[in-house]
Structures are given as structure tokens and as C-alpha cells.
């Protein structure tokens with residue numbers, strides 16, 4: 623027996639659908655992702671913590687869920703909205719359905735929603751708060767619940783609590799974990815790096831003690847301005863080691879260098895966002911998931927240079943520091959899910975790291 627579920631938006635719109643996953647009530651910011659595949663990576667990307675995600679592709683779950691496709695230890699979305707969810711996946715790698723996965727983690731799903739209508743509302747009004755429920759509570763009472771502020775400490779919730787190593791014999795990289803996807807870790811370990819994963823509030827001194835050869839600032843959920851300790855740490859350590867920022871890491875790098883960030887109307891979430899690299903004029907198709915952006919005008923009076931822009935709306939997609947080996951991108955070069963066009967950025971970072979290591983050795987030899 624399928625149970626009825628409702629999705630209520632803060633503007634009063636009510637979507638009636640069927641419940642799948644957990645029969646829980648959950649609030650969150652309602653966002654849409656345009657990926658045709660990659661739902662498992664979306665569900666487990668910690669950057670979605672606090673958000674109710676709707677997939678614009680009309681059938682989700684066809685290839686099931688596999689142990690090997692998670693992007694973190696567990697799903698982090700606060701709710702999942704689909705047109706149709708597949709109850710009988712067809713894939714030899716599949717171990718369970720999305721419904722059973724969501725149930726395991728107490729996350730509600732709602733199916734049979736007109737996701738085109740929902741997406742149009744979000745595109746017209748901008749991102750809205752929403753609530754998924756299987757209760758019969760009147761809409762007014764649910765709208766009242768939506769007035770309370772949403773979670774703001776997502777980064778502290780999803781980040782590791784302690785430092786831990788992922789040993790390798792290559793350059794030592796401190797990966798500051800604001801909610802890092804496994805894909806980033808995979809790209810580093812594939813290149814032989816000796817990775818030390820650090821909590822979001824690691825201090826500059828703690829990083830120095832690790833004697834790294836480079837720093838990678840990860841992706842993560844929420845507003846970059848809600849992580850002031852990280853901005854402070856970056857300001858202190860900037861210029862000492864090569865630095866690469868991805869998504870939230872890019873926004874924090876920008877804030878640390880004196881630029882500003884703002885919220886986009888409805889964000890960029892999907893696997894086919896065209897981005898132009900200004901130095902070559904090349905266009906890369908990128909994987910994206912962000913609601914905030916670096917304000918282009920604010921870059922002007924800083925030591926940063928805009929390196930990439932989004933072709934859909936002209937917003938900032940990449941930054942390079944004019945004096946130091948430090949750069950960042952708003953999109954996801956680790957893909958997972960999405961195209962690998964931008965994978966070369968990890969090689970670029972490692973080149974900077976190698977140059978740094980050589981310089982350090984030369985310096986030591988003269989001491």
C-alpha cells in the first residue's frame with residue numbers, strides 16, 4: 623500500500639504525491655538537480671545537507687544503489703523528490719533500491735510529483751523552504767513550522783571531528799574537510815598523495831605542524847560566511863603552501879582574499895554546466911552543485927583574477943591568485959557524478975605542489 627505524502631513550499635504551494643523512503647517529516651531548502659544519472663552521488667554528497675533535492679529527470683532509481691558509488695559514508699539530503707522512482711532496478715551492481723536506502727537513513731522521499739512545475743516555481747521565485755510530511759496536519763500548521771530558521775551548522779555536522787591520514791608515498795596534502803566528497807580523495811590518492819584529512823576548524827598552526835606540501839579546501843554545505851574559522855585559517859596560511867579550493871573551498875578562498883559571496887537565485891546543480899576558461903577560450907562541461915557564488919565585482923580590488931566563468935549566466939566559476947600558487951573553482955573537477963573535462967585541474971595542482979617541494983629542497987640544501 624503506498625502512503626500519501628505532501629511537499630509544502632513556503633509560498634503555500636502544496637504537492638500531493640506518494641511516500642517512499644522513510645515516513646518522516648523533514649524541512650529543508652528545496653533545490654533541483656538536472657542530472658539524468660548520478661542520483662546516488664547526489665544523495666550522498668554532503669554539500670546537500672539541509673536541502674530537499676528534486677531531480678528534474680522523470681525516472682530515478684533505475685540502476686539501483688551500489689556500495690561502490692557513494693560519495694561519502696551516508697546520504698545527506700533532507701528529502702528527495704522525484705516524478706517516478708524505480709522499485710525494480712536493473713543492474714548487476716545494484717544492492718538495494720533508493721527507497722530502501724532512504725528508509726535506512728530516515729530520509730523521506732516523495733514520488734509522483736510534477737517535478738516540472740516544482741522546478742518552474744523554484745526558477746521563478748528562487749530557492750524556497752519546504753517540508754515533506756506523511757501526516758494529515760493542516761497546511762497552515764506546516765507553513766508555521768517552515769517559519770523557523772533552517773539548520774545553519776551543516777559544515778560542523780558533516781566534517782570529520784579529528785585529523786586522520788590516508789597514507790601514500792607522494793606529496794603530503796592536507797584536505798580540509800568541509801563535507802568532502804570521496805571523489806576528491808580518490809583523485810589525490812590516484813596520484814599517490816599522502817593525504818591528511820583535517821576538520822573544518824583546523825588552525826593554521828595545526829596545518830603547519832603536519833608539514834604539508836599543499837592544501838586542498840573541499841566542497842561543503844551551506845553559506846560560506848557561516849564558516850568564519852576557515853576564512854581566518856586561510857588568511858593566515860595563504861602563500862605558505864600551494865592551495866586549491868573546490869566549490870565551498872573556492873568561496874572560502876575568495877572570502878579570505880577579500881572578495882565577497884552572494885546567494886544565487888536558484889543555483890547550479892547538474893552534470894552539464896558549460897564553463898569557459900578565460901586564458902584559453904576553451905569551454906568545459908562541468909559537474910556543479912552550488913547555491914552561492916563569488917560576486918564578480920568584488921574580485922576587482924583583490925589579488926585574485928577571474929579564471930573561469932559560467933556560460934549560462936556569466937557568474938564566477940574560477941579564481942587564480944596573482945601572487946601565490948593558489949587557485950580555485952566553483953564546479954567539481956572530481957565529477958562523481960558528471961563529466962571529467964576538468965580533471966586536469968588536479969594535475970595542475972600537483973604540478974604546483976611538485977614545484978613547491980623542489981623549491982623547499984633547494985632551500986634546505988643552501989641552509
Ligand SMILES: NC(=O)CC[C@H](N)C(=O)O
Nearest residue numbers: 841842844869870913914
Ligand atoms: N558543493 C559545494 O561545495 C557547495 C558550496 C555551497 N554550500 C553552495 O551552495 O554554494
